[in-house]
Amino acid sequence: MLKDIKDAVEQSLAIFRGLGVTLRHILRERRVTTQYPEQRPPQAFRYRGIHQLRLDENGKELCVGCNLCGLVCPAECIYVEGAETDNPEEERVTHYERFARVYILNSARCLYCGFCVEACPTDALAMTPQYELGEYHRRDCIYDKEDLIKNYLRWKDQAGYGIEWCHPEKLPEWTGHAEPLTPPSHAAPAIGEHRQ
Amino acid sequence: MTEWILFVVLSVIAIGSAVMMLVGRNPVHCALWLVLTFFCVAGFFLTLGAPFLAAVQIIVYTGAIMILFLFVVMLVNPEREGEPAVPASHRRAGLTLAAVLLVVMVGAITTRSGLGAIPTEPGGVTLRQVGTALLTEWMLPFELTSVLLLVAMIGAIVLARRRIE
C-alpha cells in the first residue's frame, strides 16, 4: 500500500518532469528544420544525381555507343544504339567512326548506383548532383541524348562534378556551391560504438 | 399557441420515430429512432416545466442506456441472420391486444374530469422541491434504488463475465 502510494507520487511527478522537458524545448530557439526551396541541405561530396553525357574540349561527344553502361545496368534503364559513319572527322559527332545514334536513360527506373559510370570506357557518362527530378508524366522521366548533354552543359562549370566522380585522385579543390555533409554532433553512435 | 405548436411537433416526431423503431429491420437504426423519441420526451419534460428531468433524461437515456444498447448491438451483430418473419396470425393478435389496451387507456383518460385543468402555479415544481421530496418523503425508495443499482451492477458483471474454467 505504502509502496503503491510512493509509486503513484513518483509517476505523477514524472508527468511534471516531462512537461518541464517540453517546456525547455519550447523556450529554446534551436530549430532543425531546413527551409528546403530557399535553403538547401548540405550535399554529399559524391552525391549521385541524374546522369550527364560529357563532351570533350572541342565540343565532340565522348560516347561511342558501346552499350557497356546498358549491359552493366542492374535496372536495365539504359538503351543505347551504336552506329558507324564514313563522314570525315569534322562532320562526325565524335572523334571516332562509332557514335551513339540513340541514347535513352529512364530516370524513373534508374536506381542511381553508378555502375554505368564505372563501366564507361571513354568517361563519357558521369553523374551530376541534381536531385530534383519530379515530373508530372512518366514520359518526362525518359532522358534522351540531348537531355543528358544539356545536363553536362549545365554542370560543367561546377568543378568537382564531372568525371572526377570515379577518379578521386583527380579531385580538385572543393569549390561547389554545397558543402560536404558533416555529421551533426548529436548523431547517434555508430553500431558497436557504445559497447566500448 | 406556441406551446401547442411545440407540443404537436414533438408528439408527431415522438410517435413517428417510435413507429419507425417498431418497423425497422436493423437494430442500430431502431436504436437511433428510439433516441429521437427520447429526445422528444425530454422536450415534453421541458414544456412541462421540468428542465432538470429533461437534462437527466438526455444524460441517462440517450447518453448511457442507448449507448449501452448500441454497444451490445455491435457486439451481437445480428445483421448476419435476418429476423425471421413473425406469423401473420401472431402479428394480428398482438396488434389487436395493443388496440384494446389503447382504447381502454384513452377511455380512462377521457372519462376522468378535471385533467384539462390549468395548473395554478405557472412555474411548476422547482428543483429544490424535488430534491427535498426525494430526501424526506421518498427517502427509503431513494436509498433502495442505490441498493438496486448495486445489485444490478453485480448481476451484470456476473452474467456478462466470460466463464473462466
Next chain:
Amino acid sequence: MVPTVAYLAVSAVLFTLGVVGVLVRRNALIIFMSIELMLNAVNVSLVSFARQHGHATGQVFVLLILAVAAAEVAVGLAIILSVFRHRDTVDVDHVNLMKW
C-alpha cells in the same frame, strides 16, 4: 397551455407502441427497447401529473424510474449477451428452453 389530457394521450399512444413492439417483434434487443419506450411513456404522464398538481412526487417518481431503468438495462443486456454467447442468436423464439 396544453392541458394534461393531451400529454396523457401522447403517453398512452407511446405506451401502446411499446406494447406492440414487445408483442410482435422477435429480436430480444428490440423488445428491450420497446420496454424502455413504455417506461418513457409512463414518465411523460408522471411529469404532466406533477405539473397539474404542482407537487414534486411525480418528478421524484421519474427519477426513481430512471434509476430502475438503468439497473434493468444493465442486467437485461448482460442476459442478452450471455444468451447470445450460448445460443448464438437473440431471437426470443429460439430461446425457449429453460436449461441448455
Next chain:
Amino acid sequence: MEYVVMAAKAVVVFALVSGSMPFIVWAERKVMADAQARIGPNRVGPFGILQSFADALKLIFKEDVVPTGIDKRIFYLAPILSIIPALITFAVVPYGGPDLKLFGYPVGYVADLKDVGILYVFAVTTLGVYGIVLAGWASNNKYSLMGALRSSAQMISYEILLGLSIMGVVIGSGSLSLVEIVQAQATPYFGVIPGIWLFAQPLGFLIFLIASLAEANRVPFDLPEAESELVAGFHTEYSSFKFAMFFMAEYINLLTLSGVITTLFLGGWLGPGVDRFPILGVLYFSVKTVALVYFFIWLRATLPRLRYDQLMRFAWKVMLPAALINIFITAYWVAR
C-alpha cells in the same frame, strides 16, 4: 425583442467559437513544432497563420470517398452528430458577468439555464459519443469499429468521473447554474487568495481536467483514433468535408472544455477590476481559456498515449474512488 437579442448573441458566440477553431489548430501545430525543435507551418500567411484555411479549402475540394458495404445514411449522419454537440455546448458558458450590458441588454452569456446549467453541458457532451460510435459502425471497417467500441466504453467511464468531480463545486456553490457558480467564486479566501474553486477543490479540478481530456479524446487519451494501432480509428474511412467535420468537432470540443473548466474552477470572467469595468470580464475569460488550451497542447507534446487496459483501470480504480472521497470531504465541509 428578448428573443432577437438572444439569437444575436447565439450567432456571435457560434461564429466566434467556430471561427477560433482554425487558430487553435494553427497554435497546436506551432507549439508542437516548438517542442520538437521544428518550425511548423510558415508558408501560408504571416507565421503560417492561414494554414488552417488552406487545409480547409483543400479538404473541401478533395474527392469524397464513400466505401462499399457501408450504411450510407448513418455514414452521412455521424459527422453531423459529432459537430452539432460541439457547437452548441458553448451556449451556456458565461464569458462575462450579468453586469456586462450592451444597449441595455445583458450580453454576458447566451443562456443561463437556472435548474440545468452544468447538466446541459454534460447532456450535450454525451451526445458527442454518438457521432463517434456511429461513424465507426457505419464504416464497415474493423478498425473503425474497434475505435468506436473503445470510445464508447471510454466516454461512458469518464463521463461518470466528469459528473462526480464537479459535485464538489456544485455542493459548494449551491447551484447548477454556471453563472451562479462563477459568482460563488467572487469572495476571496482570507481576503487575499482568489476565491476560485481551483484552490478549494484541487482534487476535483484534477479529476475534471483528466476526465475532460478523455472526453475530448485528447492525448494521452486519444484511444479512439490511436494511429499506431487502429489506422485512424473511427474516422478511417472518412475523407473530404466529412473528415473536416470530425476534425472541427475535436478542436471545438477542446475550446469548449477549456471554457467550462475556466467557468467551474478558474473563476470564469472574474478578475481584478471586473466589477467596475464589466467588459474586462470577457478579457479575463478569454485569457484563462486560451491559457488552458495552451496547456492542453503542451500536454499533447509531452505525454504518450495510454494503453486501453491502463485507461480503464485508471478510471475505475483510481479516479472514481478519488472523486468519491472528494465528494465526501466537500459534503462534510459544507455540512459542518
